[in-house]
Amino acid sequence: MTTAEVSAPTTEKPKRDKPMGTETRVAWTFIAPGAALLLLFIVAPFVLAIWFSLTNQRLISPLPTRFVGFENYLGELADPLFWKSLWNNFRFAAFVVPAQTAFALLLAVFVNQRIAGRVIFRTIYFTPITVVMAAAATIWVLLFNVNGLVNGFFELITFGNFAPDWLNDPTWAMWAIIVVSIWQGVGFQMVILLAALQDVPGELYEAASIDGAGAWKQFTNITVPGIRNALIFVFTVTTILAMRLFDQPTLMPRSPGGPLDSTRTTMVHMVDLGFGRQAIGRGSAIAVIFFVIVLILTLIQRRFLKEESAQ
Amino acid sequence: MTADSDVRVSAKKSVGANPLWRWVLYSVMIVLAAFFLFPLVYMVASSLIPDDQVLAKSQSFEAFVPTPFVGLENFSDAIERANLPRVFANSVIISGLIVSLGLVVNSLFGYALARLRFPGRKLLVGVVVALIIIPFEALAVPLLFMGAQVGWLDTYQIQILPFIASPLFIFLFYTFFLSIPRSLEEAAMIDGASPVEIFTRVVAPLAKPAYATVAILGFLFSWGQFLWPSIVTRGVDVRPLPVGIGVFATTPPVSWGDIMAYTVLMTLPLLVIFLIFQRQFVQGVASSGVKG
Numbered sequence: 001m002t003t004a005e006v007s008a009p010t011t012e013k014p015k016r017d018k019p020m021g022t023e024t025r026v027a028w029t030f031i032a033p034g035a036a037l038l039l040l041f042i043v044a045p046f047v048l049a050i051w052f053s054l055t056n057q058r059l060i061s062p063l064p065t066r067f068v069g070f071e072n073y074l075g076e077l078a079d080p081l082f083w084k085s086l087w088n089n090f091r092f093a094a095f096v097v098p099a100q101t102a103f104a105l106l107l108a109v110f111v112n113q114r115i116a117g118r119v120i121f122r123t124i125y126f127t128p129i130t131v132v133m134a135a136a137a138t139i140w141v142l143l144f145n146v147n148g149l150v151n152g153f154f155e156l157i158t159f160g161n162f163a164p165d166w167l168n169d170p171t172w173a174m175w176a177i178i179v180v181s182i183w184q185g186v187g188f189q190m191v192i193l194l195a196a197l198q199d200v201p202g203e204l205y206e207a208a209s210i211d212g213a214g215a216w217k218q219f220t221n222i223t224v225p226g227i228r229n230a231l232i233f234v235f236t237v238t239t240i241l242a243m244r245l246f247d248q249p250t251l252m253p254r255s256p257g258g259p260l261d262s263t264r265t266t267m268v269h270m271v272d273l274g275f276g277r278q279a280i281g282r283g284s285a286i287a288v289i290f291f292v293i294v295l296i297l298t299l300i301q302r303r304f305l306k307e308e309s310a311q
Numbered sequence: 312m313t314a315d316s317d318v319r320v321s322a323k324k325s326v327g328a329n330p331l332w333r334w335v336l337y338s339v340m341i342v343l344a345a346f347f348l349f350p351l352v353y354m355v356a357s358s359l360i361p362d363d364q365v366l367a368k369s370q371s372f373e374a375f376v377p378t379p380f381v382g383l384e385n386f387s388d389a390i391e392r393a394n395l396p397r398v399f400a401n402s403v404i405i406s407g408l409i410v411s412l413g414l415v416v417n418s419l420f421g422y423a424l425a426r427l428r429f430p431g432r433k434l435l436v437g438v439v440v441a442l443i444i445i446p447f448e449a450l451a452v453p454l455l456f457m458g459a460q461v462g463w464l465d466t467y468q469i470q471i472l473p474f475i476a477s478p479l480f481i482f483l484f485y486t487f488f489l490s491i492p493r494s495l496e497e498a499a500m501i502d503g504a505s506p507v508e509i510f511t512r513v514v515a516p517l518a519k520p521a522y523a524t525v526a527i528l529g530f531l532f533s534w535g536q537f538l539w540p541s542i543v544t545r546g547v548d549v550r551p552l553p554v555g556i557g558v559f560a561t562t563p564p565v566s567w568g569d570i571m572a573y574t575v576l577m578t579l580p581l582l583v584i585f586l587i588f589q590r591q592f593v594q595g596v597a598s599s600g601v602k603g
Contacts, residue, residue, distance in 0.1 A: 024427075026427060034481060035420070037475055041473040042450065042476075121343075124344045124348060130582050130584075130585040130592075131582070142353075147369060147370055191593050274455070275542050280453070287448070287452050290446070298444050
């Protein structure tokens, strides 16, 4: 595979021998700054992450670094906190990914209707994207305060029977984070799905309504298959973002990942070990595990997309 | 083409034509709009009332009415406590350099991959695509180590340099340059223009939409960064806005008015830019999905 790719440009060499030399030089001049930065800030740290994960490297330590094999990985796999963190990512994703994708699709269908003011609604639904997460988290900390507006709302509809102390209650803290994440992020997915909706050929709907298909039938038989790729994209990107959850559980509870580690995610766990406790080796092992999970998710996505284009 | 859009119009009209359905749709859409907007209204209202009033009146609809009104008192407190001019300038410097240098570096890279012929080109495209998969979080720990080794903690460069070159943006430029017709470049080449001149005078002006998309996405990502600056900065000197909010995390009573003023100030620049370039934002985000 590699030989075929490399040989493709070289077959054209004889045809345009003289400009080739300068063109190659120009190409590498154009590429050089980016390539240097990618090597230094992506490739090198990535290789280092794998190496550190096999050593007892610490940020600052008088002791020499020692190769420890898979000790860090075994240590993580035996650590209940690691599993708790992974579980928290999982339960966050299990709700947010389907809910946010469905919500985004609903919003996209709404603002795709031919009605007055659709651009205004689209703008409003998209606005929270521009609110940086640190600000969004802060606003919602106040809203989720035990005496805050969210509880004011629930008091109204449950007559005071439901008023948890959201961010200090291990049962409810993750739900507060879920709400903020969807509020802030769903506009992004909406816009991607909206673009896909507008690419579905109109004739298909016309033909379907001649055949007597109702709105729901048209939605399931034309709309959903028509935006399949965008849905897969949104689904996997949201899953990967769910794996990366860090800002909200760091900023919202009284202590990062709290209360009682109920919002401790893999990233919170990694930063706690790699930075907080300066155990670079252990943190790197989590980074590598995290990368493998993201890689698997990406490969699953590509697999689904390939199947589509093969049909 | 015309037939196609006519069909679309009729397909949608048949849905919107029913007045009952139209009213239901509007009501639901307005409720949803309220869900997205109320935290922002609440933020602004809370930033204009005394600190101790924010929580006191937060459980009723009064929370949306800024009384008792204290004017911009919280804002001046927040600006002073958080050393806002400094923190704001830090954010502008960091995001500004990431985005502007990134536009140059990534577009040159993408152009070379799309248009110039050199050995190893296809392999390099493959490498760029593979690098897109690596999430920054997986690199944070070793990057912190590298930064500490060269004494870069608490500097601007450690917050800027790792984010200039982006495999995703290189790929976005690459696919954009592939999509524009070659003829103009060939004409310029016949006129004796050098590759650099062709790029700066012919190709780059044509690629304005791609530059706009990458600038918007880059700005959106870098302005809100929290994880990395919270790891590599300690003092207020080089801290960006999102991390700067930490100065308010003190012992109770928490000055909620000041905090809300700070979040208003942190949110406002991006919000204003968004409202001005609303169309470009939406198109930029939409095109980030198409390539996935």
